[in-house]
Amino acid sequence: MLQDLLRTRDWLLADGATGTTLFAMGLTSGEAPELWNEAHPDRIRRLHQDFVSAGADIILTNSFGGTSRRLFLHNAQERVIELNRLAAQHARAVADAADHPVVVAGSVGPTGDLFAPLGALTEAEAVDIFAEQIEGLKAGGADLIWIETMSAVEEMRAAATAAARCGMDYVVTASFDTAGRTMMGITPEAMADATTSFTPAPHGIGCNCGVGASDLLVSVLGITAAKPDAIVIAKANCGIPQVRGGSIDYTGTPELMADYARLACDSGARIIGGCCGTTSEHLLAMRRALETHRRGDRPDTETLIARLGALASPPPREGATRRATRRSGA
Amino acid sequence: MADDDINLDALPDDELVTQMHDDLYDGLKDEITAGVDILLSRGWTPYRVLTEALVEGMRIVGVDFRDGILFVPEVLLSANAMKAGMAILKPLLAQTGAPKTGKMVIGTVKGDIHDIGKNLVAMMMEGAGFEVVDLGVNTDVDRYLAAIDEHQPDILGMSALLTTTMPYMKVVIEALKTKGIRDRIVVLVGGAPLNEEFSLSVGADAYCRDAAVAVETAKAFMARRSNQMSAG
Ligand code: B1M
Numbered sequence: 001m002l003q004d005l006l007r008t009r010d011w012l013l014a015d016g017a018t019g020t021t022l023f024a025m026g027l028t029s030g031e032a033p034e035l036w037n038e039a040h041p042d043r044i045r046r047l048h049q050d051f052v053s054a055g056a057d058i059i060l061t062n063s064f065g066g067t068s069r070r071l072f073l074h075n076a077q078e079r080v081i082e083l084n085r086l087a088a089q090h091a092r093a094v095a096d097a098a099d100h101p102v103v104v105a106g107s108v109g110p111t112g113d114l115f116a117p118l119g120a121l122t123e124a125e126a127v128d129i130f131a132e133q134i135e136g137l138k139a140g141g142a143d144l145i146w147i148e149t150m151s152a153v154e155e156m157r158a159a160a161t162a163a164a165r166c167g168m169d170y171v172v173t174a175s176f177d178t179a180g181r182t183m184m185g186i187t188p189e190a191m192a193d194a195t196t197s198f199t200p201a202p203h204g205i206g207c208n209c210g211v212g213a214s215d216l217l218v219s220v221l222g223i224t225a226a227k228p229d230a231i232v233i234a235k236a237n238c239g240i241p242q243v244r245g246g247s248i249d250y251t252g253t254p255e256l257m258a259d260y261a262r263l264a265c266d267s268g269a270r271i272i273g274g275c276c277g278t279t280s281e282h283l284l285a286m287r288r289a290l291e292t293h294r295r296g297d298r299p300d301t302e303t304l305i306a307r308l309g310a311l312a313s314p315p316p317r318e319g320a321t322r323r324a325t326r327r328s329g330a
Numbered sequence: 331m332a333d334d335d336i337n338l339d340a341l342p343d344d345e346l347v348t349q350m351h352d353d354l355y356d357g358l359k360d361e362i363t364a365g366v367d368i369l370l371s372r373g374w375t376p377y378r379v380l381t382e383a384l385v386e387g388m389r390i391v392g393v394d395f396r397d398g399i400l401f402v403p404e405v406l407l408s409a410n411a412m413k414a415g416m417a418i419l420k421p422l423l424a425q426t427g428a429p430k431t432g433k434m435v436i437g438t439v440k441g442d443i444h445d446i447g448k449n450l451v452a453m454m455m456e457g458a459g460f461e462v463v464d465l466g467v468n469t470d471v472d473r474y475l476a477a478i479d480e481h482q483p484d485i486l487g488m489s490a491l492l493t494t495t496m497p498y499m500k501v502v503i504e505a506l507k508t509k510g511i512r513d514r515i516v517v518l519v520g521g522a523p524l525n526e527e528f529s530l531s532v533g534a535d536a537y538c539r540d541a542a543v544a545v546e547t548a549k550a551f552m553a554r555r556s557n558q559m560s561a562g
Contacts, residue, residue, distance in 0.1 A: 019494065029494060029496070030497075030498040031441075178398060179398020181401065241493050243523060245528070246528060317397075320397060320398075322394070325352035325353075325355055
């Protein structure tokens with residue numbers, strides 16, 4: 001379904017934020033969003049409906065933390081299949097009732113665990129953990145699996161293997177939030193190299209979340225330069241989270257996100273959406289911007305900064321490298 | 331040039347300490363425990379080993395992490411090496427007979443599993459003479475309350491690294507108020523996304539930017555507390 005749409009359209013609009021939108025609907029800190037698939041089906045459907053009404057071609061299920069490892073934090077590790085099935089069913093119902101084709105992407109986020117040898121989780125265990133979640137998403141009617149916000153290659157591979165095992169197509173996006181790399185130190189180029197060599201190959205690769213929209217597009221440029229033929233995904237946060245008093249606000253305006261969408265297109269992304277802080281109002285502005293935009297020249301970092309703001313987590317200054325220690329001799 | 335055959339025993343104190351900073355940077359656990367043992371055998375106090383060799387070494391790691399030169403895998407190796415060194419020092423710090431500075435219960439809040447920073451704070455607090463009860467990660471309000479009941483600490487420390495979990499601190503503080511014990515305990519909070527304004531808005535006593543600030547702040551509150559007690 002995704003491939004069909006991509007054959008006829010130059011760009012597709014993915015949705016906005018799930019987590020921060022649910023917080024705005026009353027989710028409280030420490031509560032698992034996935035439990036709302038059961039407790040508040042009306043709100044989950046409204047979340048999807050608002051994005052579809054704003055023009056989303058792809059919606060992500062409310063299942064980001066739906067692995068047993070994440071649900072374990074809420075003592076819901078026994079309910080993986082059920083909660084993921086519900087998540088996919090809600091999105092499916094909204095997609096099927098829409099006036100335009102809408103792809104249901106089953107969101108799969110990180111386990112939150114460190115992989116061996118740094119941590120305890122082995123890749124084989126992780127494949128089983130992801131496969132359980134993906135079975136639930138598949139049962140609920142997801143069109144494909146959307147592996148997102150990843151930072152470790154082992155974890156991306158484990159989720160991709162699990163999707164393949166369940167017979168599902170997948171895409172994979174990483175969070176480049178630390179000086180232009182993922183927190184595990186993976187560059188966009190290295191991520192693109194690694195993921196495009198997974199078998200079967202992903203149907204799209206890219207970036208989501210991270211820090212600001214400028215940072216994210218610098219990563220997109222890295223990926224599109226390394227893999228010019230790949231279908232590239234950009235899903236940026238709506239500006240940068242600011243802690244003001246007791247509340248957390250995102251700095252992005254609809255105008256900024258509209259301009260981000262144009263620049264994402266110019267950077268070579270084919271699938272463009274928003275992440276944390278992106279509301280349906282922002283998404284509508286992005287849809288309008290893309291509809292009237294003609295893909296332009298690839299921007300450089302200076303252009304991105306001039307139009308979207310400074311990098312929130314810039315790469316280290318020129319020449320900064322690991323210290324030379326006596327043993328490493330480096 | 332790489333030099334694999336460094337004889338730690340043969341190094342004078344200052345060079346050994348520099349070498350330990352390097353070894354922490356490289357995440358070399360065995361070399362760190364060896365270095366700790368050597369310094370102790372040369373008569374260094376456990377506290378001096380902790381601050382000059384280990385904490386200073388981790389500070390350097392922290393700087394390069396902040397500057398985007400080191401990433402999580404390296405920092406975790408360094409933190410593990412530090413932990414190994416700390417395991418030797420901990421019982422000694424307790425024995426040196428230094429009067430206990432105070433008692434702290436600390437944990438990362440519910441929904442959050444980041445613990446590198448919290449562990450550093452716990453280690454530094456122990457180093458400074460506090461008795462620390464570490465509740466680990468994903469701590470819900472009931473576990474905080476039960477631990478406070480059981481251990482009667484002077485200080486409650488909470489850590490959060492996610493913008494989605496930091497508001498949980500307010501849930502815990504409100505529960506302390508409901509139980510009528512908020513005034514009996516000093517609440518210190520920390521974690522990268524927090525700031526002073528946030529800590530006040532959730533009703534904490536203070537925000538601690540890093541582990542060193544946490545120790546200083548905890549000591550200041552303890553001093554104020556004993557003044558109040560002698561005055562009252
Ligand atoms: C008295 O009480 C006190 C006093 C002082 C206190 C205190 C308590 N607590 C801390 N302090 C203070 O003293 C300490 C020592 O000086 C300091 O502690 P810090 O913790 O600040 O500093 C530590 C020494 C070093 N810093 C750290 O250890 C955090 C580093 C970063 C890279 C980080 C790490 C390492 C990890 N992570 Co995560 N992780 C990131 C972090 C990005 C960054 N560059 O900061 C951050 C926090 N993570 C993030 C995310 C999103 C996540 N992580 C996740 C997982 C992980 C790992 C498991 C891979 C790993 C944690 C390993 C572990 N055992 O802790 C996931 C969450 C899992 C969960 N439910 O908690 C996941 C959700 C990933 C995902 N997409 O699923 C981001 C949060 C974004 C946000 N807006 O909230 C993040 C900022 C990265 C980013 N995107 O930029 C002070 O803050």
